[in-house]
Amino acid sequence: xxxxxxxxxxxxxxxxxxxxxxxxxxxxxxxxxxxxxxxxxxxxxxxxxxxxxxxxxxxxxxxxxxxxxxxxxxxxxxxxxxxxxxxxxxxxxxxxxxxxxxxxxxxxxxxxxxxxxxxxxxxxxxxxxxxxxxxxxxxxxxxxxxxxxxxxxxxxxxxxxxxxxxxxxxxxxxxxxxxxxxxxxxxxxxxxxxxxxxxxxxxxxxxxxxxxxxxxxxxxxxxxxxxxxxxxxxxxxxxxxxxxxxxxxxxxxxxxxxxxxxxxxxxxxxxxxxxxxxxxxxxxxxxxxxxxxxxxxxxxxxxxxxxxxxxxxxxxxxxxxxxxxxxxxxxxxxxxxxxxxxxxxxxxxxxxxxxxxxxxxxxxxxxxxxxxxxxxxxxxxxxxxxxxxxxxxxxxxxxxxxxx
Amino acid sequence: xxxxxxxxxxxxxxxxxxxxxxxxxxxxxxxxxxxxxxxxxxxxxxxxxxxxxxxxxxxxxxxxxxxxxxxxxxxxxxxxxxxxxxxxxxxxxxxxxxxxxxxxxxxxxxxxxxxxxxxxxxxxxxxxxxxxxxxxxxxxxxxxxxxxxxxxxxxxxxxxxxxxxxxxxxxxxxxxxxxxxxxxxxxxxxxxxxxxxxxxxxxxxxxxxxxxxxxxxxxxxxxxxxxxxxxxxxxxxxxxxxxxxxxxxxxxxxxxxxxxxxxxxxxxxxxxxxxxxxxxxxxxxx
Numbered sequence: 001x002x003x004x005x006x007x008x009x010x011x012x013x014x015x016x017x018x019x020x021x022x023x024x025x026x027x028x029x030x031x032x033x034x035x036x037x038x039x040x041x042x043x044x045x046x047x048x049x050x051x052x053x054x055x056x057x058x059x060x061x062x063x064x065x066x067x068x069x070x071x072x073x074x075x076x077x078x079x080x081x082x083x084x085x086x087x088x089x090x091x092x093x094x095x096x097x098x099x100x101x102x103x104x105x106x107x108x109x110x111x112x113x114x115x116x117x118x119x120x121x122x123x124x125x126x127x128x129x130x131x132x133x134x135x136x137x138x139x140x141x142x143x144x145x146x147x148x149x150x151x152x153x154x155x156x157x158x159x160x161x162x163x164x165x166x167x168x169x170x171x172x173x174x175x176x177x178x179x180x181x182x183x184x185x186x187x188x189x190x191x192x193x194x195x196x197x198x199x200x201x202x203x204x205x206x207x208x209x210x211x212x213x214x215x216x217x218x219x220x221x222x223x224x225x226x227x228x229x230x231x232x233x234x235x236x237x238x239x240x241x242x243x244x245x246x247x248x249x250x251x252x253x254x255x256x257x258x259x260x261x262x263x264x265x266x267x268x269x270x271x272x273x274x275x276x277x278x279x280x281x282x283x284x285x286x287x288x289x290x291x292x293x294x295x296x297x298x299x300x301x302x303x304x305x306x307x308x309x310x311x312x313x314x315x316x317x318x319x320x321x322x323x324x325x326x327x328x329x330x331x332x333x334x335x336x337x338x339x340x341x342x343x344x345x346x347x348x349x350x351x352x353x354x355x356x357x358x359x360x361x362x363x364x365x366x367x368x369x370x371x372x373x374x375x376x377x378x379x380x381x382x383x384x385x386x387x388x389x390x391x392x393x394x395x396x397x398x399x400x401x402x403x404x
Numbered sequence: 405x406x407x408x409x410x411x412x413x414x415x416x417x418x419x420x421x422x423x424x425x426x427x428x429x430x431x432x433x434x435x436x437x438x439x440x441x442x443x444x445x446x447x448x449x450x451x452x453x454x455x456x457x458x459x460x461x462x463x464x465x466x467x468x469x470x471x472x473x474x475x476x477x478x479x480x481x482x483x484x485x486x487x488x489x490x491x492x493x494x495x496x497x498x499x500x501x502x503x504x505x506x507x508x509x510x511x512x513x514x515x516x517x518x519x520x521x522x523x524x525x526x527x528x529x530x531x532x533x534x535x536x537x538x539x540x541x542x543x544x545x546x547x548x549x550x551x552x553x554x555x556x557x558x559x560x561x562x563x564x565x566x567x568x569x570x571x572x573x574x575x576x577x578x579x580x581x582x583x584x585x586x587x588x589x590x591x592x593x594x595x596x597x598x599x600x601x602x603x604x605x606x607x608x609x610x611x612x613x614x615x616x617x618x619x620x621x622x623x624x625x626x627x628x629x630x631x632x633x634x635x636x637x638x639x640x641x642x643x644x645x646x647x648x649x650x651x652x653x654x655x656x657x658x659x660x661x662x663x664x665x666x667x668x669x670x671x672x673x674x675x676x677x678x679x680x681x682x683x684x685x686x687x688x689x690x
Contacts, residue, residue: 229660279616
């Protein structure tokens with residue numbers, strides 16, 4: 001009797017489990033609206049880069065909301081995943097989006113390490129990965145170069161800001177030397193290499209004693225004053241740097257308190273981009289930096305973008321992170337319009353390759369045909385008061401990268 | 405010489421701030437036998453409270469420092485109540501409990517204050533630089549250095565010249581004897597944890613203008629405090645002060661003298677000290 005009951009119970013339990021699984025599969029398998037497409041947005045909602053992730057989500061949603069929740073005429077079912085601080089959280093979240101939610105495209109992605117790992121998953125499933133922020137130097141996979149067929153970015157390569165500004169810095173310092181300093185991790189090495197390689201090729205001299213950029217421990221360094229005062233002893237004509245997030249705030253505030261305070265500071269634009277600028281306050285005034293976007297650009301697309309951004313209740317100006325994610329939505333909008341019938345990964349990917357010129361707040365750009373990243377203009381900006389808030393005000397165009 | 409003047413000053417300022425933070429940790433361990441892994445969370449809590457209270461006026465700055473100290477003391481009280489029941493069950497149980505409290509506390513702080521790094525707004529007189537021997541030096545750091553010197557002096561006087569201080573030191577040395585003279589050592593434990601929390605909160609408040617406070621503050625300050633406590637000798641306040649100034653100098657002069665080793669310098673210095681140390685540091689129980 002007891003055995004019978006226990007067998008019965010076990011049978012019931014497995015039946016319930018099976019039913020639950022079936023229900024879940026049915027829910028996940030097809031969106032409620034047969035015409036709707038499901039798109040995955042994977043960004044940091046927690047951790048160090050949560051503010052960047054929130055910006056990217058806001059940018060994507062802004063485009064979606066201002067287009068009636070539809071991209072390419074299809075209703076969009078946006079599923080958001082948390083990237084956290086890197087692959088440890090991002091990979092399971094990406095797997096969930098790909099396998100359970102069966103998204104037709106994955107966008108967002110804050111960190112380079114995340115892109116490096118998730119790119120393998122999306123490529124294997126033939127789902128386009130449309131990154132809107134970091135793009136790493138993809139390492140080879142199993143001895144072969146990475147297959148980038150399904151990989152696209154609306155952002156930039158990490159060494160491009162430095163490449164774009166080197167010529168301008170050279171023209172400003174003449175024969176004077178420039179001190180280069182940045183954080184000791186992949187992003188820092190890429191950003192600084194872009195500058196130092198290009199600058200020395202143009203005949204520029206580095207003030208650093210060994211002729212190489214100085215790297216500070218990351219993320220452990222909070223006190224930059226000793227490094228800055230030491231750098232001042234080399235009597236540089238200018239300083240070039242890249243820091244982002246919390247380190248950028250500490251660096252900028254302490255720069256203004258150091259022996260270097262009267263030496264011009266040039267930087268990759270992330271130093272003063274977004275929420276960090278508010279925290280830096282007046283200490284950031286006058287910093288000249290390079291990025292692919294400035295909220296003060298005067299083109300019509302940017303004015304519409306800024307108006308929608310403010311109307312959505314944002315008090316500070318939009319960032320390059322929000323802009324690139326907004327553009328990712330724009331790319332999907334045009335690509336989805338070009339897909340006939342059912343939307344599949346390969347069909348959507350082919351359509352992304354055909355979007356051509358994208359009208360963007362940063363100015364028009366298009367995908368580089370083999371590397372699948374923007375050919376775009378880079379701008380020199382200066383931190384100034386723009387009305388009541390500090391902003392990265394456009395100074396001049398620098399160059400178009402990658403050079404064609 | 406001139407090269408090392410400002411970093412040296414900076415190192416001492418930073419070291420004394422760390423000493424205030426670590427003094428509480430070393431006392432709680434020495435007297436109460438409590439290995440408090442939530443110490444960094446109390447420092448961060450003090451920092452957040454100070455950063456949100458100070459609005460750029462002198463009264464708000466005073467309120468910020470007071471509020472941070474009170475919050476730290478309250479946190480110390482909670483920890484005292486939580487660890488009281490674990491007495492006699494060894495350090496591992498305490499470590500597990502306080503570590504759990506630290507994780508929950510860190511999550512609560514991020515939920516309430518967000519993931520951004522926060523800095524207090526200071527009165528204009530502090531938000532500027534002074535000139536020392538021809539070099540600019542931030543006024544807020546000088547103020548923190550002064551405050552740290554005053555607090556360290558008061559702390560020393562209390563510990564060595566008052567009955568309460570003597571009781572605490574006696575409990576570190578021999579809690580049974582303290583019980584023997586009619587004082588409940590558990591009352592001393594609780595007091596030490598509350599004072600230790602207050603010092604943590606105060607240190608958090610004094611550090612925020614310089615370093616800011618964010619999600620990384622709690623683990624970083626806990627690690628630095630542990631390094632100081634280990635190097636200075638468990639339970640020794642003078643040892644902690646000496647070790648803290650050492651840590652401060654390694655983090656300022658050391659990293660610019662040998663930049664290539666900067667990430668490893670602090671822990672290598674600690675390992676070297678522990679391997680070669682024959683004599684205890686001043687004030688350390690032999």
